[in-house]
Amino acid sequence: MTGRVRTTELPTLRCRGLRLRFGARPILDGLDLDVGRGEALAIMGPSGSGKTSLLHCLAGLRQPDAGDISVAGAELTRMSHRQRARVRLNSIGMVFQFGELLDELTVGENVELPLRLRRERGTAAGRLLGSVGLADRGGSWPAELSGGEVQRVAIARALAGRPVLLLADEPTGALDEGLSRAVGELLRSSASAVGAALVVATHDPIVASSMDRTARLRHGQLVAA
Amino acid sequence: MTSPAVRLALAASWRGGRADRRRAATLSAAVAVVTLMGCGCASAWALAGHVQDRAAARSFAPAAEGAPAAFERSALYDETPAGEQIYVYWWRQAGVGPQVPGVHGDPAPGSWFVSPALAERLAVDPGLASRYPGARPLADEGVAHPGELLAHRFVGDHVALDERLAADTEGWIGDGTEALELFPIAMAALALVGIPGLGLVVAASSPLAATVERRRLLLRALGASPGVERRVVATHALSCALPGALAAAVLWWHAAPRLTSVPFVGRAVFAGDLALSGPAIGAVAAGALLLAIAVASVRPGPDLAVRPAASTPRRASAVRGVPLLLAVVTMAAAGVVGGRAGARLFVTGVVATAAAAVIALPYVVDRVGAQLARHPGAVTLLVGRRMGWNAARSTRSLLAVGGVAALSPVVGAWVTVARDVDQPSTVSAPAVEVRGVLSPEEVADLARRADAVTLELVVEPPPDDRTPPRLLVVGDCRTLGSHVKLEACAAGAFSVPAGALGIGPGPLAGSATRPTDAEPHSTLFISDDPTATEALLRAHVLNADRPGRQVAVPGRELTHESPLVQWILGAGLLAGVVGVLALALHLSGQAADLARSRIRLVALGADRALVRRLAGVEAALSLLLVGLGCATVGTVSSWLFVQVDGQASLPIGVIALVVAGVLAGAALSGAAAGVSVPTALRSDRG
Numbered sequence: 001m002t003g004r005v006r007t008t009e010l011p012t013l014r015c016r017g018l019r020l021r022f023g024a025r026p027i028l029d030g031l032d033l034d035v036g037r038g039e040a041l042a043i044m045g046p047s048g049s050g051k052t053s054l055l056h057c058l059a060g061l062r063q064p065d066a067g068d069i070s071v072a073g074a075e076l077t078r079m080s081h082r083q084r085a086r087v088r089l090n091s092i093g094m095v096f097q098f099g100e101l102l103d104e105l106t107v108g109e110n111v112e113l114p115l116r117l118r119r120e121r122g123t124a125a126g127r128l129l130g131s132v133g134l135a136d137r138g139g140s141w142p143a144e145l146s147g148g149e150v151q152r153v154a155i156a157r158a159l160a161g162r163p164v165l166l167l168a169d170e171p172t173g174a175l176d177e178g179l180s181r182a183v184g185e186l187l188r189s190s191a192s193a194v195g196a197a198l199v200v201a202t203h204d205p206i207v208a209s210s211m212d213r214t215a216r217l218r219h220g221q222l223v224a225a
Numbered sequence: 226m227t228s229p230a231v232r233l234a235l236a237a238s239w240r241g242g243r244a245d246r247r248r249a250a251t252l253s254a255a256v257a258v259v260t261l262m263g264c265g266c267a268s269a270w271a272l273a274g275h276v277q278d279r280a281a282a283r284s285f286a287p288a289a290e291g292a293p294a295a296f297e298r299s300a301l302y303d304e305t306p307a308g309e310q311i312y313v314y315w316w317r318q319a320g321v322g323p324q325v326p327g328v329h330g331d332p333a334p335g336s337w338f339v340s341p342a343l344a345e346r347l348a349v350d351p352g353l354a355s356r357y358p359g360a361r362p363l364a365d366e367g368v369a370h371p372g373e374l375l376a377h378r379f380v381g382d383h384v385a386l387d388e389r390l391a392a393d394t395e396g397w398i399g400d401g402t403e404a405l406e407l408f409p410i411a412m413a414a415l416a417l418v419g420i421p422g423l424g425l426v427v428a429a430s431s432p433l434a435a436t437v438e439r440r441r442l443l444l445r446a447l448g449a450s451p452g453v454e455r456r457v458v459a460t461h462a463l464s465c466a467l468p469g470a471l472a473a474a475v476l477w478w479h480a481a482p483r484l485t486s487v488p489f490v491g492r493a494v495f496a497g498d499l500a501l502s503g504p505a506i507g508a509v510a511a512g513a514l515l516l517a518i519a520v521a522s523v524r525p526g527p528d529l530a531v532r533p534a535a536s537t538p539r540r541a542s543a544v545r546g547v548p549l550l551l552a553v554v555t556m557a558a559a560g561v562v563g564g565r566a567g568a569r570l571f572v573t574g575v576v577a578t579a580a581a582a583v584i585a586l587p588y589v590v591d592r593v594g595a596q597l598a599r600h601p602g603a604v605t606l607l608v609g610r611r612m613g614w615n616a617a618r619s620t621r622s623l624l625a626v627g628g629v630a631a632l633s634p635v636v637g638a639w640v641t642v643a644r645d646v647d648q649p650s651t652v653s654a655p656a657v658e659v660r661g662v663l664s665p666e667e668v669a670d671l672a673r674r675a676d677a678v679t680l681e682l683v684v685e686p687p688p689d690d691r692t693p694p695r696l697l698v699v700g701d702c703r704t705l706g707s708h709v710k711l712e713a714c715a716a717g718a719f720s721v722p723a724g725a726l727g728i729g730p731g732p733l734a735g736s737a738t739r740p741t742d743a744e745p746h747s748t749l750f751i752s753d754d755p756t757a758t759e760a761l762l763r764a765h766v767l768n769a770d771r772p773g774r775q776v777a778v779p780g781r782e783l784t785h786e787s788p789l790v791q792w793i794l795g796a797g798l799l800a801g802v803v804g805v806l807a808l809a810l811h812l813s814g815q816a817a818d819l820a821r822s823r824i825r826l827v828a829l830g831a832d833r834a835l836v837r838r839l840a841g842v843e844a845a846l847s848l849l850l851v852g853l854g855c856a857t858v859g860t861v862s863s864w865l866f867v868q869v870d871g872q873a874s875l876p877i878g879v880i881a882l883v884v885a886g887v888l889a890g891a892a893l894s895g896a897a898a899g900v901s902v903p904t905a906l907r908s909d910r911g
Contacts, residue, residue, distance in 0.1 A: 061828060082832045089830025100825045104538070104610040109598075114829055116603035141537045161830070 010073060011036045012164050012197035013058065018067035019220075020053055027053050028064060029220030037164070040188050040198040042208035044225060045217035051201035054217065055169045058199065059092055060084030072164045089117055093158030093196070095187070097170040099150035101142040107153050108138030114161040128156040131193075132186060148179040152186065159190055166191045168200040172207050184210040248432045249465040251810065252521075255429030256513050257469035258803065259422040263509040264477040265488065265799075266414050268499040269792070272370075272487070273410075275498045280369040283326045285390035294319045294389035303376070305346055305353055311374040315386060318379075323392055325377055327367010334381035337361065340368040342493070343376060371485070371493035409572055416576045416632050417796035421803040423516065424625025428810035430462070430520045431622040432817060437461060437521060455522065462521035466514050474510040478503065489802075490795030541587035541616045548581035549858065556862060560869040571869055575862055579631040582858040583624050583851075587616035590850050604835065607822070608843045620851055622814060625807035626890075627855040629800050630883050634859035636797055637879030638866045640790060808890065812844055812898050819843070837899035845895030852887030856880065 013035040020028040027050040035041050045051050056062040058069060060076045069076040074087050088094075093114075101110045108125040115124060129135050132152035142150060151171055158166055168187055172180035184200075184207035191198035200207060208214045214225040288294040301313040316325055317334075328338050337360040339347065344362050347354040354360075357376055368375055380386070437458055444454050482500040486493050501509075552574050559571035590612050597609025612619060620627075823836050860880050867873045 059828070082834070085827070085830055085832035087830075088828070089832075092830070094828050096828070100828070102607075102610075102822055102825055103536075104614045104822070105606070109606060109610070113603060113606075116601060116606060117826075117829060117831055117835070119602070121601055143536050157829075 014070040016068045018064045020064045026220050035197040038195045040211040042211040042214040043201045049217045055167050055201050091164045093163035093166045095154045095158050095168040095171045097173040099154040107140045111157045132156045151183050166196045166198045172204050180206050252429045252465045253469035255425045256466040256517050257473040260470050260473035260510050260513040262418050262422050272498045276369045288389040288391040295392035296390040297386040299387040313376045315378045315380050327363035332379040336379050338363045338377040340373050340375040342372050343374045412572045417800045420628035421625040421800040425803050425807045426520050428622035428807040432814045459518045462518045466517035470510040470513050474506045489799045539615045541591040545588045546585045549585040552577035552581040556865045575635050579628050582631045582855045583627045586854050587620050590616040622811040623851040625804045627851045629804040630852045630855035631859040633883045634863035634880050637876030638863040638873045642873045841895035841899035844898035845891040848894050849891045856883045
C-alpha cells in the first residue's frame with residue numbers, strides 16, 4: 001500500500017458485515033454501509049449505541065471482529081497498522097468532539113500538521129483557515145480560541161490532507177445551537193468542495209439536517225431514519 | 226470544606242486507580258531513598274565523631290619543659306607493597322601513666338602491636354610481616370576505624386625518640402591530623418547528596434503534578450480557598466510519601482547498628498558506629514516528608530497532560546541565567562580573596578553553580594526548542610514545540626542528572642590534588658631520611674646492603690671534620706643526574722666525581738625529596754626502584770634495631786591522602802545512582818506526557834514509528850541539552866578551580882567520562898523512550 005488512494009467507480013466508503021463486540025455485548029452486528037463521493041451521511045443514535053466505535057473502525061483506528069471496510073478501494077481490514085496509518089494520513093480526515101488540537105502547536109501549525117506528516121511543504125494553512133473564517137488566527141494558540149473556533153480549526157486540519165473521506169465524531173457536542181448549525185453546514189460545504197464523502201456521527205438533529213441522508217444505529221445495524 | 230477535601234486527598238493517593246497508586250508508590254520509593262540518604266549522612270557524621278574520639282584518645286599532649294613525661298615517641302612511616310601508608314609509632318613508657326590505647330599488658334622492648342587491618346595484610350604478605358616480627362593485635366579501642374593501618378613498637382632505653390609526651394590527651398589536631406571541618410563536609414553533602422536527592426523527589430513528583438493540578442482546578446471550581454487547596458496538596462503528598470519515609474526509617478534503625486562498612490563508600494567501620502538515635506532518624510524522615518510536600522506544592526506551570534486546562538506556553542526568560550552568572554563570579558572572586566575564606570567562597574560557588582545551572586537550562590531548552598520548531602519536519606516541529614511549551618517543567622526532573630554532570634568535573638579536579646600529594650608526579654619512589662650520625666662501619670654496611678640490591682651508591686666526603694659523610698643511593702646514574710640537575714651520567718656510569726656533585730639542600734629537585742630542612746648529618750636515599758627502596762627500608766630501618774635509625778618522610782602529613790577522597794568518591798557514586806533513578810523516572814513521566822498527543826497524532830495518520838521517533842528524539846535531546854549544558858558549566862568550574870589552586874589539573878578524563886556518559890545516556894534514553902511509549906490505542910486490536 002503506497003501513496004494516496006485513488007478514487008474508483010466504487011463507493012468511497014464501503015462496509016460489509018461489520019461485527020464488533022465489547023465482551024459479550026455486540027456493538028456492530030453485521031453492519032453494511034456505502035457512502036459515495038461527495039455524499040454526506042449523518043449517523044444518529046443515543047449515547048453508547050456504538051457511533052464512535054463505528055467511526056474508529058472506519059478510520060482504521062480499531063479493527064472490527066469481522067467484516068470488510070474499503071476506503072476508495074483500500075481494504076482497511078486487511079492492512080497492517082502502518083498501512084492503515086498511511087491510508088488515514090493520505091485519504092481520511094477526522095474531526096473530534098472537542099477538536100483535539102495539539103495544545104503545543106499554534107493554530108496554523110495544527111492545520112499544517114497533516115501535510116508535515118506527509119513531508120509536504122505547504123502553505124495551505126492560511127487558505128484553509130480562511131475557508132473556515134479564521135484567516136487571522138494562524139499564530140494563536142488553541143487555548144486562545146473559543147469552542148466554535150476550535151472546531152472550525154479542526155475542520156480545516158481535517159481538510160488539509162485533501163481527504164476522500166471525512167469522518168466527524170460528535171463535532172458539535174460541545175457547541176450551542178447556533179454554532180452547531182454553522183459547524184454542520186461548514187462540514188457539509190467543505191466536504192462537497194473537495195468531493196469527499198462525509199460521515200458524521202451525531203445526536204444533534206440540526207447537524208443531521210445538513211446532511212444528504214441520515215441513518216440510525218440500532219442494535220448494531222444502520223437503519224434509514 | 227477542609228475535612229472532606231483532605232479526606233478526598235487521602236483517598237485519591239492510594240485508593241484511586243492503578244495509575245494513581247503507581248504514582249504514589251513512585252513518590253513513596255523516592256522519599257524512602259532520600260530518607261536513607263539523609264540517614265546515611267547523619268550516620269557518617271556520627272561515625273566521624275567516633276573516629277575522632279578514638280584518634281584523640283591516643284593523641285597525647287607534649288610534656289612541659291622540665292616536667293616528667295609519660296611517654297617518649299617518634300612518629301614514623303611505612304607503607305605496604307600496594308602503596309598504602311602505615312602509621313608507625315615507636316614508644317617508650319617513661320614513667321607511670323596510661324597505656325597506649327589498644328595495648329594491653331606491659332609491652333616488652335622490641336614488641337610490636339598492629340591494627341586489625343594491618344594484621345590482615347601481614348597474614349597474607351610474609352615480606353610485610355617480616356618487618357613486624359611477633360606483632361600482636363591492637364584492641365579495637367586503639368584504632369580509629371577498622372581500616373586503619375597502624376603499628377606501635379616499644380623500644381628500649383638505647384633508642385633515641387623525638388617527642389616527650391604527657392599523660393593527658395590533647396585531641397585530634399595534636400596528632401598532626403586535621404580536625405574535621407564542618408563547612409566543606411556540609412557543602413559536599415549538600416552538593417553530592419542534597420541536589421541529587423532533591424532531583425529524585427522532583428522527578429518522582431512530576432508524574433503526580435498533573436493529578437495535583439487537576440485536583441486544584443476541581444477544588445477551585447467547587448469554591449475552595451487557596452488555603453484549602455494547599456492543605457489538600459500537602460495532605461496528598463504526605464499520604465503518598467509517608468509509607469516510604471517510615472519504611473526507610475525503620476530499615477535504617479535496624480540495619481545501621483549492624484553495618485560494618487559504609488554503603489557506597491566501602492570504608493570499614495565498627496558495628497554500632499553508624500547507629501543513630503530514634504529522634505535523629507525521625508528528624509531525617511520528617512525532613513524528607515517536608516521536602517516531598519514542598520516539591521509537590523510548587524506549581525510547575527502549564528501541563529500538556531492536564532485537561533481541561535489548556536493554556537499557552539510558558540516561555541523561559543533569560544533572567545534565569547543571572548544566578549549562574551553570579552555563581553561563576555563567586556568562584557572567580559574566590560581566587561582574589563585567597564586563603565581559607567577564598568576556599569570557602571569557592572566551594573560555595575561550586576554548589577551554587579550546580580544549582581544555578583539547572584535553573585538556567587530551561588532558557589537554553591526553550592531557545593533550542595524554538596529553533597527546532599522552525600524546521601519543516603513534523604517530528605522536529607513537535608519536539609521543538611513540546612520542549613518550549615514549559616521548559617522549566619520539562620527539565621526539572623532532570624535536576625539530579627544536571628547536578629551530577631555539573632559537579633563531577635569539579636570533584637574530579639579536586640581529587641587530582643588529593644591524589645597528587647599522595648603520588649608525587651616528579652619522583653616515583655619515596656625519599657627517606659635516615660637520621661643520626663653514620664659511622665664509617667655503618668656506611669660500609671649500607672654500601673654492602675645496597676650492593677646486594679644492585680643500587681649505585683655515592684659517598685660524599687665530609688667537608689670538614691665535624692660533618693659526617695653523606696650517602697646517596699640511586700637506582701642508576703641517570704636518575705641521580707635528573708635529581709641533581711647535572712649531566713652526571715655517561716655511558717651508564719658516573720662521569721662526575723661524587724664529591725663534585727655538591728649534593729646537599731640546594732641542587733636536589735622535587736618538593737618531596739628536597740632535604741631543605743635536613744639536618745647537617747642527614748643522609749638521603751633516593752631510588753626509582755620501589756623494590757630496592759623497600760629492601761633498604763626493611764634492612765636498615767625497621768628490622769635493624771639500630772639506635773637512632775628512624776624513617777621519616779619530609780612533609781609526611783602532606784603525603785597522606787585526604788580522608789575525604791574515599792567519602793567524596795562514594796558520595797559521587799551514590800549521586801550517580803540517584804541520577805540514573807531520576808532519569809528513569811523522568812523518561813517514564815515523559816512517556817506519560819506524550820500519551821495524549823500520541824492519540825491525536827495517530828488519529829491524524831501518524832504511524833507507530835513516527836510516535837516512537839518523536840518520543841526518542843524528545844527524550845534524547847532533553848538529556849543532551851541538560852547533560853552537556855551542565856557538563857560545560859562543570860568544566861568551567863573545574864577550570865576556575867585549577868586557576869585558584871595551582872596544584873590542581875583539569876580532569877580531562879572525568880570530563881570525557883561525563884560527556885560520554887551523557888551521550889550514552891541520551892542514546893539509551895532515546896531508545897528506551899521510543900520502545901516504552903505506548904503506540905497502540907487501547908481500542909486498537911489490529
